[in-house]
Each structure stands twice: as structure tokens, then as C-alpha cells.
Amino acid sequence: MIDRLKGPSINNDFDLTIRNLKSAVLSNGIKAYEVNNGTQDIIKIDLVFRSGRVNETKIAASKAAINLLREGSSNKNSQELAYLFDYYGCSIKLSAGIEYSSVSLVCLTRYFDKVWPEWLNMVIEPAYAQEEIDKYKDVYSQKLKHQISKNEVISYRIITEKLFGESHPYGYNTQPEHIYNLTRDDITDYFKNNCKLDNSYLVLSGSYNENIRSAIFDDLGNIHHKSSQTTNPFFNPEPIQGTFKIKTQNDTQTSIKVGCLMVDRHHPDYNKLKFLNTILGGYFGSRLMKNIREDKGYTYGIYSSFDGWQKGGSFYIGADVGNTFIEPTLKEIYKEVNILKNEPVTNPELDMVKNYILGQSLHLIDGPFATAQLVKSLYATSQSIDTFERNVAQVKAITSDDVLEIANKYLHPERFVEVLVGE
Missing domain, CATH: 3.30.830.10 (Metalloenzyme, LuxS/M16 peptidase-like)
Structure with missing residues (x-):
């Protein structure tokens, strides 16, 4: 009989080695990492750019450039893209961080051929239509106004600003007016300088066949984009108490x-x-x-x-x-x-x-x-x-x-x- 008064023994002698990870280099030099050991026919594609807020020359441009990718490409407008991805049950995730950004696609492998070309075009040739930019600025500036009315958010923004300095890439705080004052040129300049394939790498995961792998590698490998990335100056913050x-x-x-x-x-x-x-x-x-x-x-x-x-x-x-x-x-x-x-x-x-x-x-x-x-x-x-x-x-x-x-x-x-x- 189990003694319910005694907790189970703790065993930390388990394997924490990352297995089934493969790497490759595409024909244009992009590095790719693969974890192809899923149990369901789903693929996740992550394209990661080594750029983020630390590369901004205009405050709030990095997040705008990434978040607006799904709002239209050279092939389809925002409604057409939304309908396509929704129809085939895809998940699109856009993430713009301090030091890196990523664009992700999750879809059933049987619909890969339907969504992959449009997702790739969305990432490589975003439209950045002025109408969508105006909507973005209205929505996100209002969201930020709401967020910075909360004490917990304010205290975090203040302490990072005090520790690093209001001009430091880790310390400055985005204000609603920064978002509202963004221009299309600010956004497209950030994208052209920081979100090109020579400044990225690819991560594939899930369960997919060789045909899908080859299509991704061939399509991305045939694109030759060069970035001219800038990095905000880093400096040692002066101690403050x-x-x-x-x-x-x-x-x-x-x-x-x-x-x-x-x-x-x-x-x-x-x-x-x-x-x-x-x-x-x-x-x-x-x-x-x-x-x-x-x-x-x-x-x-x-x-x-x-x-x-x-x-x-x-x-x-x-x-x-x-x-x-x-x-x-x-x-x-x-x-x-x-x-x-x-x-x-x-x-x-x-x-x-x-x-x-x-x-x-x-x-x-x-x-x-x-x-x-x-x-x-x-x-x-x-x-x-x-x-x-x-x-x-x-x-x-x-x-x-x-x-x-x-x-x-x-x-x-x-x-x-x-x-x-x-x-």
C-alpha cells in the first residue's frame, strides 16, 4: 500500500541533452536549424532577424515594422491575407523584441503549398500601405496610453530608465506620441536596414517531409538581400541611487x-x-x-x-x-x-x-x-x-x-x- 504521508522521491538524474537538432546552410548563406520529430503533421517556420529596438534610429519603428507585416504584401492586402490564413487554419505570430525579432507561421503540412508562398511574400515584400500605418498608429498609441496608466507598468519603465539612462537602448521608454509621429519612411527604412535575409536565420520544427523542406530551402535560398544594419550606441550607465x-x-x-x-x-x-x-x-x-x-x-x-x-x-x-x-x-x-x-x-x-x-x-x-x-x-x-x-x-x-x-x-x-x- 502506498504511504500517502510520504512525498514521492525526487530524481534529477534525467537527460537534458537536446536531440534531433540538425543544421544546414542555404545557398545564400542563411543558417537553418531543424527539429523534425513531431508526432502530428504540423510545421512551424520561424524566421528570426538579429535586430530589434537596439537598432532603431526612430523610437517605435522596430515594433511597427514587424507588426505591420501581416497588414498587406505586394500580392495581397490585409483582408485578403487574413482571410487566407484563417481559411487554412494558420497561426501567424509577430514578435519585435529589444535585441531580436521574429515572424512565425504554423500550419498543417497538407496546406503548406497554399500558404507558404503568400507568407514568404508577406515577409519579403510588405506593402506598408499608408492606410494600414494610420490604423496601426491609432490602435497602438491608444493601447500604450492604457498600459502606462497602470502603476506596475509605470514603475518598471521608471526603474529601467533610472538604471540605464533615458537615452540608452535598454532604458528609453516609448511614448504614445512616438508611435503617432512615425512616418512610412521611418518604418520602411527600419525594415530595409534590419530585416533582410543576410541578417536572419531559419528555424523549422514539427513534422514535415523532404518536399516541404526543399521548397523552403530553395525559395529562401534564392533570395539575395543585403541589409545595412545600424546599432544604437551602447555606453556604461552612470551609477545612480x-x-x-x-x-x-x-x-x-x-x-x-x-x-x-x-x-x-x-x-x-x-x-x-x-x-x-x-x-x-x-x-x-x-x-x-x-x-x-x-x-x-x-x-x-x-x-x-x-x-x-x-x-x-x-x-x-x-x-x-x-x-x-x-x-x-x-x-x-x-x-x-x-x-x-x-x-x-x-x-x-x-x-x-x-x-x-x-x-x-x-x-x-x-x-x-x-x-x-x-x-x-x-x-x-x-x-x-x-x-x-x-x-x-x-x-x-x-x-x-x-x-x-x-x-x-x-x-x-x-x-x-x-x-x-x-x-
């Missing part, structure tokens, strides 16, 4: 952000910092959640985040609290940071966090689409599959002494920036 209070009309709660600058994702300490962040506030069982949510009841949710970009990074703790709990919450935040710096992590907690991170890593390679997403993000940030496997090994090897050392090396509360948005 202090408390910044922003009063808003949403005064029933205050959004707290506390943080500092951190290392980039290529730094040798990156994985140890991710581990430290997980202990502090990176998952539901974290110390901040147990103390400030479960024990004190100051907030419904509190978390910490470590964002490591290619040329910089930031660390911050965030929570929305009632106005009477602002000071007690800040006190407990600093208390937990100081405990990490002064008391070794116990072996049970160390093992718990390791198992959590390894479990999350297992999800990243659970099936062809998840694996393709991992491959996509790794190569977009100048990493490789070896990086993932090396990260797993480093997590398994982390000790309590490592956590203590990293906490004392990087967490200096006297250097933190505090942002309070609300009352």
Missing part, C-alpha cells in the same frame, strides 16, 4: 520596484546570479513570497527578476502593496537580501531550487516546438546549444558557498534604486 516617487491617480496601491544594474548574459557569473534570483524571488516558493505574501500578507504577489541582455543587465524586486504596507514591505525586502548575504543556504533549499530550475529546463526541450523556441532564443543572443547544456551542468554544480559569494559580490542594498508609484 535614491528613491523616486511618482504620484498617480491609481492611489489605492503603490507599485514598488527596487533594483540595480547587473551583468550581461555572457558573464561567467550569469548562471549563479539566475540561481540566486530564483531563491530570492524567482518562483512561487521563493523567500520573498514566503515572507511578504504568505507570512506577512502585505501583497498578493512579490517577485525578483534578473534580466541579462547581450550588453548589460538589471536586477529588480517588484510588488504592488497597500499604501500602509510600503515601509514594512521595503524593510522585509532588505531583510531578505541581507540574509542571503550573511547566512548559507540550507541543503534542502538548495536542492529544491536546483530541481525547480532543472524541471523548467526540461520544459524547454519538451517537444519540437518548445525545443525550436529554445534554439531560436539561444542563437538570437549569440549563444548555442552548448550554452544550454553548459548552463544545466553549472546549475547542478552550484553550492551554498557559491550562493553566499555571489550575493556578497553583487547585492549591495546601499546602491539600490527605489521606485514608488501610486499615492
